Amino acid sequence: GAVVSQHPSRVICKSGTSVKIECRSLDFQATTMFWYRQFPKKSLMLMATSNEGSKATYEQGVEKDKFLINHASLTLSTLTVTSAHPEDSSFYICSAIRSINSPLHFGNGTRLTVT
Amino acid sequence: KQEVTQIPAALSVPEGENLVLNCSFTDSAIYNLQWFRQDPGKGLTSLLLIQSSQREQTSGRLNASLDKSSGRSTLYIAASQPGDSATYLCAAKKTSYDKVIFGPGTSLSVIP
Numbered sequence: 001g002a003v004v005s006q007h008p009s010r011v012i013c014k015s016g017t018s019v020k021i022e023c024r025s026l027d028f029q030a031t032t033m034f035w036y037r038q039f040p041k042k043s044l045m046l047m048a049t050s051n052e053g054s055k056a057t058y059e060q061g062v063e064k065d066k067f068l069i070n071h072a073s074l075t076l077s078t079l080t081v082t083s084a085h086p087e088d089s090s091f092y093i094c095s096a097i098r099s100i101n102s103p104l105h106f107g108n109g110t111r112l113t114v115t
Numbered sequence: 116k117q118e119v120t121q122i123p124a125a126l127s128v129p130e131g132e133n134l135v136l137n138c139s140f141t142d143s144a145i146y147n148l149q150w151f152r153q154d155p156g157k158g159l160t161s162l163l164l165i166q167s168s169q170r171e172q173t174s175g176r177l178n179a180s181l182d183k184s185s186g187r188s189t190l191y192i193a194a195s196q197p198g199d200s201a202t203y204l205c206a207a208k209k210t211s212y213d214k215v216i217f218g219p220g221t222s223l224s225v226i227p
Contacts, residue, residue: 006158034214043204043217044159059214093158100211101166103149106158 003027004096006107013084013114021079021110023094029074030096034104035067038091050077084114117142119207119218127224132195136221138188138205146208150179150190153202153220162190162203195225 003026013019023033032051036044048069050056056069066088068080077096081088093109118141128134138148147166151159163172163179165188171180178191188205204220 002161004158043219046214049214091156095159101147103161103164104151104159104206104215105161106151108158109156111156 002098002103002105004030004094004105004107006094006110008110009108010111011113013112015085015114016083018080018082019084019112021081021092021094021112023077023079023096023107025075025096025098025105028096028098030077031074031099032097033071033077034095034097035069035077035079036093036095038093038109044093047079081112084112086114088112089114117145117207117209117216119205119216121203121205121218121221123221124219125222125224127226128195129226130195130197132225133191133193134195134223136190136192136203136223138190138218140186140188140207140216142207142209143183143186144209145183146210146213148179148181148188148208149206149215150177150188151204151206153204159204192223195223197225197227199223200225 005024007022035047047062048056048058050071058064071077095104095106120139122137149164150162153159165181176193181188202220202222206215206217208215
């Protein structure tokens with residue numbers, strides 16, 4: 001159990017366009033979902049925390065107008081990278097948690113390349 | 116501010132060897148600590164979660180311990196296999212509502 005699906009796994013887009021990444025908890029209801037960014041050979045950097053039905057909480061230095069997060073249901077959160085630039089190219093990973101005592105479960109990540 | 120470190124950054128061992136990965140955290144007041152595995156280009160797979168009231172957790176060939184007073188957790192892998200090759204990350208959570216702080220990871224290679 002506790003499967004998190006992230007889609008797409010890879011996306012290439014042109015500079016200036018927007019890209020939407022989906023994160024779904026397939027077999028449980030996620031009270032909270034998290035979005036991370038990972039640079040090559042580096043650990044995960046938390047971008048924002050998303051609770052169903054409320055606004056996401058962004059970490060310091062993360063532009064909320066650039067990285068739009070929507071958590072419309074207990075099983076789906078989306079991250080939209082707006083007006084993408086080459087420096088937004090990165091590996092984005094989501095995670096979900098069933099309750100505060102539960103382990104984090106991660107999606108397989110999305111490799112974004114902006115040309 | 117909680118900081119999490121992992122030593123060594125990389126480790127290479129022959130198949131069959133038992134090994135220990137180390138995780139240190141600066142603030143001993145943690146809620147739980149979780150160990151993950153990450154394969155190249157993939158997300159993270161949860162291995163073991165230790166609550167602050169627990170001292171260890173076991174799953175198959177994996178055993179994770181937690182010593183809050185010394186700010187340390189170890190992940191013990193018995194009889195290592197080439198399929199264990201991956202990056203292992205630990206992550207500490209300070210309170211039930213806090214974000215999780217990740218260590219930089221240990222890259223493990225098990226040589227056949």
